[in-house]
């Protein structure tokens with residue numbers, strides 16, 4: 001049952017870096033520069049959210065032009081978005097929640113899905129669908145590291161990529177937990193650096209994040 005998720009290829013991506021940058025890009029060109037800068041700092045996997053109109057072109061461009069990067073898609077809310085993100089070349093797909101229709105879309109695809117959950121019932125539903133590797137979203141707002149610590153004995157099989165409200169200030173609290181494989185966050189790609197074209201700052205922030213240790 002657990003194989004429903006394609007856990008191994010997803011884990012291979014999520015365990016190679018402690019932080020997955022979560023980005024909303026203005027253009028495919030910006031995404032290519034950003035993916036290069038992040039990979040240079042040691043964060044090859046990048047979640048490009050479908051929150052901007054440029055996202056699918058950005059995923060396509062990063063997949064084609066930045067071989068050292070691993071382009072993933074985020075903010076997938078329905079099967080049509082899943083299909084479009086997979087077709088664009090996403091190597092992994094992230095959803096803020098866990099719905100039957102998105103799980104079905106993933107089961108028809110080779111691209112692994114990281115679905116989201118933030119309550120005991122959502123975790124149980126994910127387990128019923130064969131999913132044990134989940135996004136915890138929005139992490140800080142939904143109970144933070146204390147939530148993940150409390151549910152660990154109840155859901156020993158589930159491991160998380162917490163995302164939402166994580167920064168250099170609290171990332172250590174999450175990465176210290178045995179049920180956390182990595183975290184997602186936007187702090188490594190600050191908006192002001194992107195609009196200024198300051199990709200050196202992105203590489204520096206990525207290098208600092210890549211040096212963090214997950215358990």
Ligand SMILES: O=C(O)C(=O)C[C@H](O)[C@H](O)COP(=O)(O)O
Pocket residue numbers: 022023049051074075076095096137138163164165166184185186187
């Ligand atoms: O669109 C999604 O699917 C998201 O994951 C929403 C946010 O982009 C992340 O939660 C990152 O949040 P911050 O690191 O707090 O900026």
